[in-house]
Amino acid sequence: xxxxxxxxxxxxxxxxxxxxxxxxxxxxxxxxxxxxxxxxxxxxxxxxxxxxxxxxxxxxxxxxxxxxxxxxxxxxxxxxx
Numbered sequence: 001x002x003x004x005x006x007x008x009x010x011x012x013x014x015x016x017x018x019x020x021x022x023x024x025x026x027x028x029x030x031x032x033x034x035x036x037x038x039x040x041x042x043x044x045x046x047x048x049x050x051x052x053x054x055x056x057x058x059x060x061x062x063x064x065x066x067x068x069x070x071x072x073x074x075x076x077x078x079x080x081x
Contacts, residue, residue, distance in 0.1 A: 004067040012068045016075025027076055034072035038065040 012034070019025040019033065040046045042059045050057035060068070 004061070004063045006064075009067060009071045012071035013075035013078075016072035016077075017079040018075075019072075020076040020079035025076075027073070027080075030076045031069070031073060034069045038068055041065075 016030060016034070019030040020027075025033070038060070041050075041057075042065065047057055047059060
């Protein structure tokens, strides 16, 4: 990934809305889940997970990972309205 926003940013936004709207998770739990996911996703195991699903992924930049976390939290906040 080279940019900070891509089509997966929308997916992160939707996950945030799902965490709040369907699972009723707190913002703290949602933030923890989003952060842990981004940490895992960028490990060798996370990259292998995407390869197993036949999705080309070679890791995120730090800026992109932060953008994904912010997108998740934005989805949570919109769902909380």
